[in-house]
Amino acid sequence: MRIWIDGSARVPPYEQLRAQLQLMVSSGRLEPRERLPPIRALASELGLAPGTVARAYRELEWAGIVEGRGRAGTFVVDEPPVAFSxxxxxxxxxxxxxxxxxxxxxxxxxxxxxxxxxxxxxxxxxxxxxx
Known part of the structure; x- marks a missing residue:
């Protein structure tokens, strides 16, 4: 999974992450039922605080794109509500x-x-x- 966070951008890191993950789901690069990386692992990989990654995941969950399954992780829902032209x-x-x-x-x-x-x-x- 290739994600880039621009620390100098005006867009907050959690929003950059959320948008890129949403794009990956929309484009099919993240498929239904696919597990997202664990919060701590992704935070470490991107040099972000775990809370930043958790916020991005939470916003994706509120949008109905992913679902948290407790200790099992966070997964793309079966039918993401994301249109992609x-x-x-x-x-x-x-x-x-x-x-x-x-x-x-x-x-x-x-x-x-x-x-x-x-x-x-x-x-x-x-x-x-x-x-």
Whole structure:
């Protein structure tokens, strides 16, 4: 599972984590009945406090995307209530490919994100429908 938390972002870490996990469920990268990593293990892996991960899991549970089963862990529900369009699925795939390529090149996340932001900024017309 590839999750990136940007400590310099304006979005709080728990929200970054929640959004990425929701995207993984929506795109099918986390399948129904799949167990999420234990809170402490994921917190340690991401360099976050366990309470931060717990909050993200709690918000996903409130949204009906995952369910906590006590000591057994947290699991994606059988039928997550998350709609995911074809365009969003293609965007998620493109993002995965970009991240893989950046990693192969030995580029860290901040540098890769800067390259992506620079590419967007260099586009004279951000809306392809008006072109």
């Amino acid at each position: 074809v365009v969003e699925r293609q965007l998620a795939d493109a993002a995965e490919a970009f991240a893989d390529q950046a990693k192969r090149l030995g580029v860290d996340q901040p540098s890769a994100m800067l390259a992506l932001e620079t590419a967007f900024a260099s586009r004279s017309d951000p809306d392809p429908d008006t072109g």
